[in-house]
Amino acid sequence: MEGLRRFAPLRAAGATWKDIAAHAGCDWRTARKYLSPDAPSTPPRASSRAGTVPRLVDPFVGVIDAWLAADPRLRATVIHERLVADYGFTGHYQRVKVYVADARRRLEVEADAQGRPPGLHRRFEVVAGAQAQVDWGDEGTLLSGAGITSKVYSFHMTLSYSRDPFVCFTTSQDLATFFDCHRRAFAHFGGVPATIVYDRTKTVVRRHVAPGKAVPLHPQAAAFAEHYGFVIDVLAAYRPTGKGRVERQVAIVRDHVLAGRSFASLAELDGAFAGWVPIRRGQVHRTHGELIGVRAARDHAALGPVPEFGYAVTESHLRRVGRDSMISFAGSCYSIAARATDGRPTRAGQRVEVRVGPGHLEVWRLPVDDPDGATVLLARHPRSRLRGAMIVDPAHWAELPDGRTRATTTAGADGDPDPTGPSSRQPDSPAVRPEVRAGFGVVVARRPLSDYDQLAGLASPPGPEPVPADADADADVSLVGAA
Known part of the structure; x- marks a missing residue:
């Protein structure tokens, strides 16, 4: 109708309905209906058919809602596939996709106790020394050309005020390695931030809980934070925007430090980052508009002091001693002293405690096996980074028979x-x-x-x-x- 009204001057100039219809591309009756003096001021509207036609997905909405409530990240393609295979759904994937998009928004609002709009977050700024953010990066088989088949991981810590970065590279994400990277980061920055933000990693959170409930921290993480004087801030589930500063740093390091290069060891990777840090600190950050190095100087000055003595985090496991006086851990075997320092022999099948550090492994006798109720060190080895290795200390097997004392003779039983x-x-x-x-x-x-x-x-x-x-x-x- 709005398009036809442009031709009203033609009618006033004496043009026929047929001529106007030819210019407008419609029937002459339509032109007469909407350009006549008594034409309606608003175009006619057809009644909405929404909700009047049943949808093929309607019988399955309860099943879809239950699946999304259990796992909000479940993809629409997977939901359509399961509906077809298990429930005989005959509709197209697009019908499921449209419903799943609406259901996600509805479930997000229902899950929030305050009914806040989904998908939005509050932007925050911090003062110098107040916060750092931590995250892992999976770099894959970055050292495969050097004969190292294990995966390489990058540990990232970013100061939120200045965006000053720290990165180190490891081949493990276990508890001891995770907090050893923290100690290296504190030494790099020259202090400890007041708060460190984490996602719900198992090295920080003991178990997952429902929204709105207090998150139980890992005992070793809580002790480490207490020793160094910072507060652990755990993000809500599926909320990566809470640590966007370090999330962005993971991509920046891959582009500026790792891309297009080959490395032969973890030391070369750490050296490449150390060489890039002055370049990064000489750049103007597009968010706060200052030189990262100038802002980092204020950030470092506001950090808390590093304690004189470090806190060594170890991960404990229970193992049994084999008949070959060895224990198995992470796919490799380690020798155990056949006789402890207190003179007591080690038994086959005896349960021992394995304490795993960032680069070493210790085996201790449990207090239940000691009359005095004390732990006794049975072995200490460098930790193997390759599966299937056998780490043996010859001193552990000094008392065990080596099989070389068996003699042969042709004499009879009586010596004849x-x-x-x-x-x-x-x-x-x-x-x-x-x-x-x-x-x-x-x-x-x-x-x-x-x-x-x-x-x-x-x-x-x-x-x-x-x-x-x-x-x-x-x-x-x-x-x-x-x-």
């Missing part, structure tokens, strides 16, 4: 020579000499090597033996007859 031994046999024919070996009831024929040469055609068969000149006639006859 073995009647079946070589000393009791008569000399045999030089052609074939049967021999009975001590300890075996097998007769072995010994032949001269010339017999094998004759069988192989390398030597001619021997002829008749020559007759001595002084031999008598009887001897000649016997020799001929023997031949």
Whole structure:
């Protein structure tokens, strides 16, 4: 209708309805209806059909809502696939996709106790030294060219006020390595921030809880934070925007430090980051508009002091000692002292405690196996980074038999020579000499090597033996007859 009103001056100039319809691209009756003096001021609207036509997905909305409530990240493609396979759904994927998009927004609002709008978050700013953010980056088989098949992980800590970064590279994400990276970060910054933000990683959170409930911290994480004087701030589930500063740093380091380069060791990776830090600090950050290095100086000055003595975090596991005086951990085997320092022997099947540090491994005897109720160190090894390795300290097995003391003899039980031994046999024919070996009831024929040469055609068969000149006639006859 609005398009037709542009042609109203043509009607006023005397144009016919047919001419106006030709210019407007419609029927002349339509032009007359909407350009006549008594035409309606608003176009007609058809009644909405929303909710009047049943949807193919309607019988399955309860199932879809239950799946999304259990796992909000469940993809619409997976939901459609399961509906077709398990519930006989015949509709198109697009119908499921549209409903899932609406259901996600509805469930997010219902899950929030205050009914806040979903997908939005409050932007925050902090003062110098107040906060740092921590995250992991998975760099894959970055050192595969150097013969290291294990994955490489990057540990990131970013000061929220200045965006000053710290990165180090490891081949493990276990508890001891995680907090050892913290100590390296504190030494890099020259202090400890007041608060550190984490997501719900298992090295910080003991278990997951429902929204709105207090998050139980890992005991080692709580003790580490208490020793260094910072507060642990755990983000809500599925809320990556709470630590966007460090999330962005992971991508920046990959682009500016790792991309297009090859490395032979973790030390080279750490050295590449150390060489890039002055470049980063000389750049103007696009958010706060200052040089990162200038702002980082204020950030470092406001950090808390690093304690004089560090706190070593270890991860404990229980293992049993094998009959070979070894324990298995992370796919590798480590030797155990057959006799502890207090003189007590180690038993096969005995349960021991394995304390894993960032670069070493210790095995301790449990207090229940000690009369004094004390732990005793049984072994200390450098931790193997390769699966299937055997780490052995020869001193641990000094008292164990090595299998080299077993002796053999041909004498009988009373010390007399073995009647079946070589000393009791008569000399045999030089052609074939049967021999009975001590300890075996097998007769072995010994032949001269010339017999094998004759069988192989390398030597001619021997002829008749020559007759001595002084031999008598009887001897000649016997020799001929023997031949």
